[in-house]
Amino acid sequence: MNELNRLRDTLRPHLPWHGARLNFVCLFLMALFQTKTVNLMEIATVFANPVQISSNYQRLQRFFRQFKFDRAEIARFVVSLIDIPQPWTLSLDRTCWSFGQTHFNILMLAVVHEGIAFPLLWTMLDKKGNSNSGERMDLFDRFEALFPDVEVACLTADIKSG
Structure with a gap:
């Protein structure tokens, strides 16, 4: 207890x-x-x-x-607990999960610290397949609004064009 x-x-x-x-x-x-x-x-x-x-x-x-729950509140909470030094390395990734007949296509933005990617923001893609530039930019706009003073060193991503 x-x-x-x-x-x-x-x-x-x-x-x-x-x-x-x-x-x-x-x-x-x-x-x-x-x-x-x-x-x-x-x-x-x-x-x-x-x-x-x-x-x-x-x-x-x-x-x-x-x-x-407020996703922005959770993202700020995660960052405050980890105390990640700047500049940050960001990781953009899309993942698909299935739960029975329901499919989830998630575009996720994470901050990488000591080899671990901590998810901060995500978007549920209401489609099959890859994200597009607009969806990725919307996620970055949300990140910038939430963390306006964060310096970003680099972005890693595995983006397939299609």
Whole structure:
């Protein structure tokens, strides 16, 4: 429980959420770190609370279905925790995921620090295939608006023209 309190105290200044919401996110993160999976049923089995697994699972489902978080707030939070020195190396990448019959095509912009790419901003592409210049520029415009004073050393990308 001490780790849970420390995590909550770390997150509180960065995420201006209601206490119950923050506690839930801390429980979720602790379970995520323990299980090392994004499978909600697996995460529900290790929640540090006395509730039944099925109740934890339903709570996780409701959270991801209903809670709308500010992506810019999360990006600023990630950057503040990592304390990345400037100039930054940015990485642009597109990835496709499938969940049953649903396909996700995501264009992601990340900051690279010590060999790890930390996702900051993303766009869900409502199409199959590669991103276009306009979609990439929109993502960079959002980045510049969010981090106007950041110096960028370079951009890495694997862009296929098509």
